[in-house]
Amino acid sequence: MPEQKPISSVNDFVVRFANVNGSGSASANEMFARSILRHGVPVSPRNIFPSNIQGLPTWYEVRVTEAGHLGARGGVDMMVAMNPQTWDKDVASIEPGGYLFYDSTKPMPTSKFRNDITVIGVPLTAITNSTYTDPRQRQLFKNIIYLGALSALLDMDPKLIEQLIGEQYKTKEKLLSSNVHALHLGRDWALKNLSCPIGLRVRKSDKVGDRIFIEGNSAAALGAVYGGATVCAWYPITPSSSLADAFTSHCKRLRHDPETGKAKYAIVQGEDELASIGIVIGASWNGARAFTATSGPGISLMTEFIGLSYFAEVPAVIMNVQRAGPSTGMPTRTQQCDIIACAYASHGDTKHVLLFPEDPTEAFEFAAHAFDLAERLQTVIFLMLALDIGMNHRLCRPLRWDDARQYDRGKIMTAEMLDEGRDFGRYL
Known part of the structure; x- marks a missing residue:
């Protein structure tokens, strides 16, 4: 158990995704931001990537802010750590009392964690590999699986995410059904094996109005x-x-x-x-x-x-x-x-x-x-x-x-x- 009391906040927190460049995560991360908008809660996302020609680590930060702030707040309440290369930096950036979400398929030494944050492990690779055989599918659907797990942890309405998937793949029935299936693989695993929801929660609101994204x-x-x-x-x-x-x-x-x-x-x-x-x-x-x-x-x-x-x-x-x-x-x-x-x-x-x-x-x-x-x-x-x-x-x-x-x-x-x-x- 963490030494610090876990952060508790509704519609006011920061989630940062740490991804490997070229992993196909951009679509899932943007879908996460858009799904919170569908709850009527404003978000302010930022692409963060290094100044290098070669493909290196990337980050995508979503500030969930019912007040509608546009600027970066500073600090990270939940880190979705999907890149081993940047692990130490990512873990260090989490606010005391914050949350670390990671792929627990391979055990991590306890020295890689902090005792003032809540660690949430989901065996994403194991779930993906047991469901898909194609290497590219395994990589792409892993992103949707973690989106599903996050929807359970943050108390998000899965129907709103399904609606977004339906709009994105409305002319591709096979992709639509497979993405919805991947979403529920992650969500169902989290609901069965984790304490859901956590202290960070998305509650339906009406603060977006007629604004566009x-x-x-x-x-x-x-x-x-x-x-x-x-x-x-x-x-x-x-x-x-x-x-x-x-x-x-x-x-x-x-x-x-x-x-x-x-x-x-x-x-x-x-x-x-x-x-x-x-x-x-x-x-x-x-x-x-x-x-x-x-x-x-x-x-x-x-x-x-x-x-x-x-x-x-x-x-x-x-x-x-x-x-x-x-x-x-x-x-x-x-x-x-x-x-x-x-x-x-x-x-x-x-x-x-x-x-x-x-x-x-x-x-x-x-x-x-x-x-x-x-x-x-x-x-x-x-x-x-x-x-x-x-x-x-x-x-x-x-x-x-x-x-x-x-x-x-x-x-x-x-x-x-x-x-x-x-x-x-x-x-x-």
Whole structure:
């Protein structure tokens, strides 16, 4: 028994998942966060991963907070320790009186535990191996099994999790039934062998309201679609790559001619950031609404083209999902570090327009507005995001769009106007 009294809290605690990179845990962890939302309880999740190119340990933290706080609280009330490499660090991060959930298939020496926390062992590997023979299935369903065990420990309604699984696999009946089965394997084992629930509990509430749960990068990409963007040229760089990926997904749903099925957009992965911004400016010069998604090191490489856009008065949009440090230094550390670099990009005599969304809703609104501003002002417009907004789900106001809205083309003149010899100064 722990020396410290176990933490007892309803709808106000922090769970952190420590996973092996590539284990397929992301889907299950996100489902955990979404299932708590279905209970009417706000959550604030965070992806935590190291600044390395190679795949190394990752963490996913869920702050359950009925008060609706968005920031990290600090401290961990329950650690789901699924990575032996980070075990010591993970155990040390648990608050006194907190809980350690781990795979107890292989016995752990008592020296690896603490006497001021509650240790909860579930033989996840043994349960998985006795049920599945395919190696990949064993790995993937282990994640759903621990989700099932957590649902029992935290007193969560399994029907709400089943509902989420049903929505995710609504067209794949075999996957739907197998995931529900895995969920109940873990839940049934916990109910039979453990004291459920523990001191941390999820109680149904009504604090979510009509808010939506969306990543900033996805919201900004959707804003680009509604803002009229037809060209995206980009080069992969964390944490902006998912923005271009999301734009691709949104365009596949929304930018195909309903009669012919023909794509009404172009998405180009350039050979580098210089090529990407060059494609954007070339597309804009030819009348398309175009943008690129990048991060700080990309801005450094694009500076010369940014100056061209400014002085030649060619509209363009750059969505900068900021990260700390130069080059590959700290690609997964969030920081609003590019403000001065973007505000005065080029070599003197430039002042650029920067838009600063506070959440995914504003990322959507500002992304759409950026294209109007670019054409109105005939220059490059920066949408300044960051990893915390871009790559994390946030609860925010629903995205709204006025279908009566007209694009602001600014000083753009039609061919007829040019043929008539009209002058910009008189017909703005």
